[in-house]
Amino acid sequence: MATNARYIMAYEHTAKPDWWDKSQSCGPIVEQATHLCDLSRYFGGEVDESTVLAHSLEHFEPAGKLSKMPIDESKIPPEQRIPRITCANWKYESGAVGSLTHAVSLQGFNYSAELDVLADGYSLRLVDPYNAPALYFRRPGDDHEEVVRYQNDDPFFSEVANLIDCIEKGPGAAPILSSYDDAVKTYSLTWSIRNASEKSAKKPVSD
Structure with missing residues (x-):
């Protein structure tokens, strides 16, 4: 029925x-939020990209000022500076609804990432998939929220290890779980979100 993804950097x-610099990295949605867009598509199905809507908080807006900038952003052309927040929503071909919030807002080192999946009778919430994955869920007819914690799960190690196994052991030894065709669909969704957010973004007032 719905997916709701949040990636707070x-x-x-x-x-x-x-x-x-968007001219170098393509921006945080394409470069960073792609993983949660991919997971959203995995659970939600194909996206009707004509329905993608998005808004952004830009660097020049009062709420977009960051107090601990680690670089000199004045060296980046204003039109290439990244948004601080991007909020997007869309419809899946099934009729389900998807949403994504990406934020450049936390300080320190630890990111925050979550994905909600809602279905008839079910609520699934994946928390902190990069560090200490935990799945909170409710079943049909049950008010109790259960939790499963995945110990010693390193998704980056698993990803690289699987790729190395494919190279060293040959085709079929360790299956690649995503085809290039499917990966391109996620890439297309991230660009649809970026383009929609730039289309609706406020423009800076000239001095």
Whole structure:
């Protein structure tokens, strides 16, 4: 029935200027939120990209001022500076609804990432998939929320290990779980979100 993804970045120590420059990194939705867009598609199905709507909080708006910027953003052309917040929603071909919030707002080191999946009788909430994954869920006819914690789960290690197994052991030894065709659909969704947010974004007032 619905997916709701949230990716809240800790920006204080991200001192790579390229990441803050859309002409270099393509922006946080394409470069960073792609993983949650991919998970959203995995659970929600194909997206009707004509329905994608998005709004952004831009660097020049009062609410977009960051107090612990790790780079000199004045060296990046204003039109290439990344948004601080992007909120998007869309319809899946099934009729279900999807949404995404990406934020550049936390300080320190730890990011916050969650994905909700809602279905008839079910509520699934995946929390902190990058560090200490936990799945909170309710079943049909039950008010009790259960939780499953996945110990020693390192998604980056698993991803790289699977790729190495494919190279070393040959085709079929370790299946690649996403085809290029499917990956391109996620890439297309991220660009639809970025384009929609830029279309609706406020423009800076000239001095």
